[in-house]
Amino acid sequence: MLITDSGGKRTFRFHLSEYRERLYHTKKKMQEKGMDVLLITDPANMNYLTGYDAWTFYVGQIVVVSVDEEEPMWIGRDQDVNGAHITAWLNEKNIIPCPEAYYHSDQKHPMDFFAKLVHLMGKSNRTIGVEMDMYYFTATTYEALKRALPNATLKNANALVNWVRLVKSxxxxxxxxxxxxxxxxxxxxxxxxxxxxxxxxxxxxxxxxxxxxxxxxxxxxxxxxxxxxxxxxxxxxxxxxxxxxxxxxxxxxxxxxxxxxxxxxxxxxxxxxxxxxxxxxxxxxxxxxxxxxxxxxxxxxxxxxxxxxxxxxxxxxxxxxxxxxxxxxxxxxxxxxxxxxxxxxxxxxxxxxxxxxxxxxxxxxxxxxxxxxxxxxxxxxxxxxxxxxxxxxxxxxxx
Amino acid sequence: MLITDSGGKRTFRFHLSEYRERLYHTKKKMQEKGMDVLLITDPANMNYLTGYDAWTFYVGQIVVVSVDEEEPMWIGRDQDVNGAHITAWLNEKNIIPCPEAYYHSDQKHPMDFFAKLVHLMGKSNRTIGVEMDMYYFTATTYEALKRALPNATLKNANALVNWVRLVKSxxxxxxxxxxxxxxxxxxxxxxxxxxxxxxxxxxxxxxxxxxxxxxxxxxxxxxxxxxxxxxxxxxxxxxxxxxxxxxxxxxxxxxxxxxxxxxxxxxxxxxxxxxxxxxxxxxxxxxxxxxxxxxxxxxxxxxxxxxxxxxxxxxxxxxxxxxxxxxxxxxxxxxxxxxxxxxxxxxxxxxxxxxxxxxxxxxxxxxxxxxxxxxxxxxxxxxxxxxxxxxxxxxxxxx
Incomplete structure (x- = not known):
């Protein structure tokens, strides 16, 4: 849920400066572990870094953090993009819809699309962290990622953001x-x-x-x-x-x-x-x-x-x-x-x-x-x- | 939830004959796909075949169906075993506790224990179906399984039981x-x-x-x-x-x-x-x-x-x-x-x-x-x- 201000208008939960600080600490941990890119599937971690909040974690969605990009990128189901516009602090250009055809399909998987974007960002041969043991990072998701980005080095970033979250503001x-x-x-x-x-x-x-x-x-x-x-x-x-x-x-x-x-x-x-x-x-x-x-x-x-x-x-x-x-x-x-x-x-x-x-x-x-x-x-x-x-x-x- | 009968006592949701029929159809589908063993992590599928019902799907748990065993086996966290005794129709010998040390650990994973039991059952070199794209079958779970059972042939059994569930009784x-x-x-x-x-x-x-x-x-x-x-x-x-x-x-x-x-x-x-x-x-x-x-x-x-x-x-x-x-x-x-x-x-x-x-x-x-x-x-x-x-x-x- 969002917070409403005294006038009843929705506001973000945290100041932008707090989101930036969270991002800073996340990137620092990524660098310590030699990761260039982090693919986040845990909804609480997505929320922590971007503010995104909706009951959409039952389908493929992801937040991409790169050490050399200022803002994260949110990628999710086409029909849920407005939810990201409403709840996340990200620039509009960093909110990307994944077409409906990738969902509930035997032929395509949302990770095929997410990996395509990582490739377009020029990061397909970098070291990429993934949350290996999080509920919403299934075996198929991992296999699709490996297939789509054969030149990437994948590392286990399980609970990396969770540990950043340990001390509360x-x-x-x-x-x-x-x-x-x-x-x-x-x-x-x-x-x-x-x-x-x-x-x-x-x-x-x-x-x-x-x-x-x-x-x-x-x-x-x-x-x-x-x-x-x-x-x-x-x-x-x-x-x-x-x-x-x-x-x-x-x-x-x-x-x-x-x-x-x-x-x-x-x-x-x-x-x-x-x-x-x-x-x-x-x-x-x-x-x-x-x-x-x-x-x-x-x-x-x-x-x-x-x-x-x-x-x-x-x-x-x-x-x-x-x-x-x-x-x-x-x-x-x-x-x-x-x-x-x-x-x-x-x-x-x-x-x-x-x-x-x-x-x-x-x-x-x-x-x-x-x-x-x-x-x-x-x-x-x-x-x-x-x-x-x-x-x-x-x-x-x-x- | 369980159902209470007119005397206020808890009863199973379905007749034993219905559970047996579900199991029959599941085994038939397994045989069609050449699977000897099926490892079920989807809580609705676990429930469908065994009756097991509790809010425990946030930790590792599994139901094992073998084409040549009459009953499935439930394996889950030690502290949740009584929940299986109460809600599942299985024989006591088919309800197995996984020790606490396998949970929330960096060193051990519940799948290490589950795979050990599959090995003890003499099925470590068989064809084993896994629900590759279900929420609770994470990438780590899959990797642990592959490591523990290197001689097994793993096949994708995603939604196999879901399709058995399509036509309702x-x-x-x-x-x-x-x-x-x-x-x-x-x-x-x-x-x-x-x-x-x-x-x-x-x-x-x-x-x-x-x-x-x-x-x-x-x-x-x-x-x-x-x-x-x-x-x-x-x-x-x-x-x-x-x-x-x-x-x-x-x-x-x-x-x-x-x-x-x-x-x-x-x-x-x-x-x-x-x-x-x-x-x-x-x-x-x-x-x-x-x-x-x-x-x-x-x-x-x-x-x-x-x-x-x-x-x-x-x-x-x-x-x-x-x-x-x-x-x-x-x-x-x-x-x-x-x-x-x-x-x-x-x-x-x-x-x-x-x-x-x-x-x-x-x-x-x-x-x-x-x-x-x-x-x-x-x-x-x-x-x-x-x-x-x-x-x-x-x-x-x-x-």
Whole structure:
């Protein structure tokens, strides 16, 4: 989504100077890795560098960054070009339509056309970076590129732009704060609505409504993942989506959602027990909150991701209810199917050093047999420690 | 989502016999193409053959079909295995966890593990089909497979299962009818809410709520694409998502949405003019509906996809307001980012012969300068002509 100014007119999300700075850092990383050209297919990376924002990532589209060209180039489906004119800051000459005949065809592939343009730019024998493991860079796309540009040297540029995105600007943090407000409001609605006899889908409907209706001051964008409310046995299956089953007395449920503002996410997770709650579940809820506090307390510039996870693990292992070693992940702007940023993770082996304005979703999880309990926060690394962007009571809720 | 029976217990979506029939037809197609093994990464295809349904397609997961094994095998992330136990009909021994260390790692890739199992099954030197151009089969996934199984012959099995899915069973049609009811109800809400001074995001919030809250009898699933409501200049950019801009008097807007029941979609699109409507827009609305009727009238078993599009084009070209030659696409079960089925399309050059129980989203579009008008329906080919699953007044709405 774009932002509207006080007069109701659409404006770009960021100042042009910020887009130029992003581009500068991207080109610098390209040069470090010896790349002349970067072909970007990840929609969040396309958006980060150009502002382009539309639900078009289900078809071939690309942003081309060259170290020796001032502006990137957007190439996408003919029918989507107006979307680029409206949302991207690029010069009109750098927005190129790919003809309809390249789409949904057995004979042609959008990459055939994209490669043709790289050739026309005189860059077909250069070193070209591609995002090898991104959702929208399929095996066929890669094969088509290799066939069309046999003299190019292809290099893996997976997550190159994602790493540039790791430290957020103040404006990005501002958008994440708005997303956090949306997440808190939606969580309140979810916890209020959930009860024995209510269908799971009804609670999700209310949560979705709150996420998108937003506040008087700003509206919500679609989160990259649908709200998840596993309950009963499904809390053993964290990513199973809702059904129209009714919540039962003695169920317990996890609400996992993210507020989203202008593609920036603030995820939030809480566990809710309905009716009588076994003592061991109450106890696990307390331990989970305690571990969250311990782990939050270790975050500061200079600490590493794995140190934060180790602190959580030490706290949780005392109670013998830990299953995995994945405590959280960098979060920010993204598109379906994932709101995670695919860079730094709070887990064993990740030695990324924390810096101010990095943002994470920290999601400690404890297990009672097969059933999981979660209490999470979205946080920002500050100048000397951390603050949570989401502010929501940290406890096991009981209805 | 799973279905709940009258006692509120979860049940599988389809009888086991239907899953077995799907598997039979898939194996037959594999044999025709000389494939011994098929590695499925498309979540709708995984779901079609096994019932597996969860928001886990953002990480590596796979279904393995072998012509000489009775059951498919599901392999996915360790933490998601319980989701497979709950939603898939497979024997427990055919549900295999892939260890956490293979995920979000620079050193290991989930495909390394999947390939290892193919090797253990004694099939590493066989002919293996892969879905080369599916969103979740990345270039890295393909490279890892080639490296791990150097003696296998890899063949492109893109859309192989999608083509098996083209003709729907009566049970699938039943689910699409439910999805159509959800779409109609949500469209009513959208048209009712849209008005000058209302923010776009508020209308989307109400539409989303209706899609998921569903009816007293059944709840809604998440559609694979968010509802889109381009308005004003954005109707020239069909896939730009909403903002918190307020609708203005004299805007016109398109509401494009899909009801979704158990992953089966029924898309529906209508155009709404707010306040004074220029005569030429009213006229275009009439022409669009007229063309829709003409095209629907040509659908019957034995006709080809391109004949249907040609009838629409002849009707529309009289008025000189046609831009493209893409009238619609096969639709049914799917996951983000697309609800289309990537098989038969109602467009020039597509000679697919229509058969009973094929289903399409027919979406004629006319242009007034840069602004688009749409009036669509989801339809089923019947024994001798067609019926629309969505039933919604076909006209330009004026508020």
């Amino acid at each position: 103040d404006q990005e943090i501002e958008y994440m704060r708005k997303a956090a407000t949306l997440a808190e409001n939606a969580m309140s609605v979810g916890i209020e609505q959930i009860d024995a006899g209510v269908r799971e889908n009804e609670v999700v409907a209310d949560v979705y409504h709150e996420l998108i209706a937003g506040t008087d001051k700003f509206g919500g964008d679609y989160p990259a993942v649908a709200p998840l409310i596993p309950s009963g046995d499904d809390t053993s299956a964290l990513h199973v989506t809702w059904s129209d089953r009714k919540f039962q007395a003695n169920d317990f449920a996890i609400i996992k959602l993210a507020g989203c503002f202008s593609r920036y996410h603030a995820p939030l997770s809480r566990t809710i027990a309905i009716g009588e709650t076994p003592e061991k579940i109450k106890e696990a809820g307390k331990r989970c909150v305690e571990g969250l506090h311990v782990a939050l307390g270790t975050i500061k510039p200079g600490a590493t991701c794995e140190e934060v996870e180790a602190a959580w693990r030490r706290s949780a292992e005392k109670h013998g209810v830990l299953k995995d070693t994945f405590l959280g992940y960098s979060v920010g702007s993204n598109y379906p199917p994932d709101w995670g940023s695919h860079t730094a993770n709070l887990r064993r082996g990740d030695r990324t050093v924390l810096k101010p304005n990095m943002t994470f979703h920290m999601i400690p999880r404890l297990w009672i047999g097969d059933l999981g309990i979660e209490v999470s926060e979205t946080l920002r690394v500050t100048e000397n420690k951390c603050e949570t962007l989401t502010e929501f009571e940290r406890r096991l809720f009981v209805k | 009566d049970q699938e049609i039943e689910y699409m009818r439910k999805a159509a009811t959800l779409a109609e109800n949500a469209m009513s809400v959208g048209i009712e809410q849209i008005d000058a001074g209302v923010r776009e995001n508020e209308v989307v919030a109400d539409v989303y709520h209706e899609l998921i809250a569903g009816t007293d009898k059944f709840g809604g699933d998440y559609p694979a694409v968010a509802p889109l409501i381009p308005s004003g200049d954005d109707t020239s950019a069909l896939h730009v998502t909403w903002s918190d801009r307020k609708f203005q008097a004299n805007d016109f807007a398109i509401i494009k949405l899909a009801g979704c029941f158990s992953r089966y979609h029924a898309p529906l699109s209508r155009t709404i003019a707010i306040g004074e409507t220029p005569e030429k827009i009213k006229e275009a609305g009439k022409r669009c509906v007229e063309g829709l009727h003409v095209a629907l009238g040509t659908i019957k078993p034995g006709a080809t996809c391109e004949e249907v599009e040609a009838a629409w084009r002849r009707s529309a070209e009289k008025h000189g307001v046609l831009k493209d030659t893409f009238l619609g696409y096969s639709v049914g079960s799917n996951y983000p980012p697309d609800w289309g089925s990537h098989t038969a399309n109602l467009r020039r050059g597509d000679r697919t012969v229509l058969k009973p129980n094929m289903t399409f989203h027919m979406i004629p579009r006319l242009w007034i300068g840069d602004l688009g008008i749409e009036v669509s329906e989801t339809l089923r080919v019947t024994e001798n002509k067609c019926e629309t699953l969505t039933e919604f007044e076909r006209r330009l709405f004026v508020k």
